[in-house]
Amino acid sequence: MMNRLRVAVGAVLALFVQGVSAQDYPVRAITLVVAFPPGGPTDVAARMLGEQLAEVLKQPVVIANRPGAAGRIGSQMVESAPADGYTLLLANTVTHGMLSAATKPPPYDPVKGFTPVMRLFGYQALMVCSAKLPVRNVEELVAYARSRPNGLVYASSGVGTGAHFAGEMFAAMKKVRAVHVPFSGSAPAMQAVLAGDVDCSFDGLARAQIDAGKVRPIATLGLKRDPHYPDVPTLDEAGAAGFDLGLWQGLLAPAGLRSEVLATLERGLQQALKAPELQERLKLLGLYPLPGTGADLQQAILRDISRYQRLARELAITFE
Template sequence: MFHRTIAQRLALCALACLPLASASAASDNYPERAIKLVVPWPPGGATDALGRIMAQHLGQRLGQPVVVDNRAGAGGNIGTTAFLREPADGYALLMATSSTNAANPHLYRTPGFDARQDFAPVAFIAEIPNVLEVPQASPYDSLHALLEDARANPGKLNYGSGGIGSSQHLAGSMLRHRAGIDIVHIPYKGSGPAVSDLMAGQVDMMLDTGSMAHVQAGALKALAVASRERVPALPDVPTFDELGVEGMHASAWYGIVAAAGTPASVIERLNQELNAVLQEPQVREALGKMGAIVAEPGTPAGFGAFMAAEIDRYEEIVRVSGATLD
């Protein structure tokens, strides 16, 4: 009685395989309904702007709407953990950033997720280098003049940021370390208020990724770009490397990830479509106006290797900053 016939065994195997067959069929027909793109930051910032551009054009290619869902709070952790409560089927995606997926694991003891295990990388989208900006009325017209004054007067100059542990804070801390200067950090509750006070001259400088329009409008002066190459949107602004502050590379990066366990066929489809979106002239122009360096077509594995390396790199950046957020 303990020995099943071959027919019984085949019937049991067929029943056991039904969920797998259903999942496979569902992924083959993907997408059959709207997709949610979780942006773990409030509307109006660079992450939101990038997310909306990608959502619009990805939806056009997939033939289904891609709806942006802003879930702000706790430095991006609230939206990221909310995303991970969604099924791993490709109908919920996340705008991953250097803050949430590289810095936060070192800033928070319990961010609510495992940056190395909980995500399935899909595609690298772009990076936006931090730009050292000063008010239009600032006496500093060059990085050399600013650093000379900072070294002669330790603690005299300050820099604003969107808060402790923000990309602006970490970039400012990196500048202190790389340039050997003593400047005071002034954290704000968001980059918007910090930029407003920068333009008003209430703070001396800021290393920001989202103020390109203010620079282009003449409200702020850009002294240096924290990237390996000059930014197309600011072709006349030199890099820190060119100006003698070597290794001052601080960029916010952005990519799209799914939840770990998402079918490989869905990941591959999304990767192909996102790579195609990034080649569209309209998209490249829109991202370029934001100061973004658009990623070249790549694989999910390549993006995954990049994210893993960034988690390692940010461990040192956060340690030097001394920032903790628990």
């Protein structure tokens, strides 16, 4: 009888402590995991968002880069973390669409393993070529690729990433040979383009290199032209009809996050995203707000998993 009483009292106390901690959240630093190296689109977005979120929540937001296996390591880290709101993941189309579709077996459960907090940003990458390459448009690039023994040599931030899918989609649609050279992130992939070690890549934050004349924009990967480069056509316009590789970023927590903590995070994000300085910095980088809830993020994940599973089969993209 006494043991049963102790168990009952312990359970009540545990629920009480959880309730208090949820109401007080956050009381210490929050770790925002980025599953890619510093310098890429997800890392830059995380740092800008983290600054504003820290001001709103009155607690530090620490950016933790956990790169490796095209986002696998960082995503697994968050999936296995306590669902207390202190470990979050800035996920994207790669970690919760492409990677799970291209990996057998999937490294983590992109749906059941996480609590979707909010859809945040959208962006589209540009196909960029080395300025040393004698091409200025898609037609010239295709002709160049067909004249070379290896075809088109392109860099990506890893197997199963957006650049990998983009390169294989482009090669299939334009019927050219393509050699894929994976790197550990978008920053080292861009360095390979700048050095002329590869012909091109697909990057969402190449504006500094473009404006400096170090790489040449050939086309955008979404269905709309980039407002920063209105004269650069989309691949759809340039003869790859239907080519669309728009990307998203969103915030995820481990599965089982308490509703009170989720509500606090939602309110904090909504307030942080209204900051004029954040909006201006996002605009300069080509990131645009994607209004939406956790449910919207979940729908995007489910839609992309289905889409990229099909594309992975068609393009023979696998991450063993």
